[in-house]
Amino acid sequence: GAGDQSSQLLSRPRLQELVREVDPTVQLDEEVEEMLLQLADDFIDTTLNSACALAKHRHAPNVELRDVQLHLERQWNMWIPGFGNDELRP
Amino acid sequence: GTQIRSCKDEYLVPTSVMQARVKAIIARHNLDEPTGEVAALISHAVQERLKNLIEKLAVIAQHRIDHFIKS
Numbered sequence: 001g002a003g004d005q006s007s008q009l010l011s012r013p014r015l016q017e018l019v020r021e022v023d024p025t026v027q028l029d030e031e032v033e034e035m036l037l038q039l040a041d042d043f044i045d046t047t048l049n050s051a052c053a054l055a056k057h058r059h060a061p062n063v064e065l066r067d068v069q070l071h072l073e074r075q076w077n078m079w080i081p082g083f084g085n086d087e088l089r090p
Numbered sequence: 091g092t093q094i095r096s097c098k099d100e101y102l103v104p105t106s107v108m109q110a111r112v113k114a115i116i117a118r119h120n121l122d123e124p125t126g127e128v129a130a131l132i133s134h135a136v137q138e139r140l141k142n143l144i145e146k147l148a149v150i151a152q153h154r155i156d157h158f159i160k161s
Contacts, residue, residue: 009103009107009108009111010102010103010136014102014103015102015140018102018137018140018141018144019144021141022141022144022145022148023144023145023148025148026144026147026148026151028147032147036140036143036144039139039140039143040102040103040136040139040140043135043136043139044103044108044111044132044136045111045115047132047135047136048111048112048115048116048132049115049119051128052115052116052118052119052121053119055119055121056119056121061121061122062116062121062122062123062124063116063121063124063128064124064125064128065125065127065128065131068128068131068132068135069131072135076135076139078135078138078139080131080134080135080138083127083130083131083134084127
């Protein structure tokens, strides 16, 4: 959530590496980098909290892949291949 | 059988750091600890999300530069 900088999961050098991977010509302002780090942090917390809510809704004792997958699909229309049983996908 | 993954298993967020965050949030909800795959999936997802944002930022910035050059 709104944690301070020290609680950020992603490091600035790792973000810069990703930026170079996406587009080597892109240069980000420091403020933009900071914002992306914060967005990544929020994304992780929101995803986890939603997955927990979905697990509870299933009356399950723990979060499973499908809880995370359901949130990612509904919220972001995102499907990450290679996790769980892909054969179940249409 | 062998699992084939189209994304490389190299994470943006270090596995231990991500697992610690998963543990902390799970505990807040009084749930048991999930398998390591949950942390791995979230790592891939955050990478996708950031890539998507960076791509959009690159397009927006280019658009701004093009406009600046023309005017």
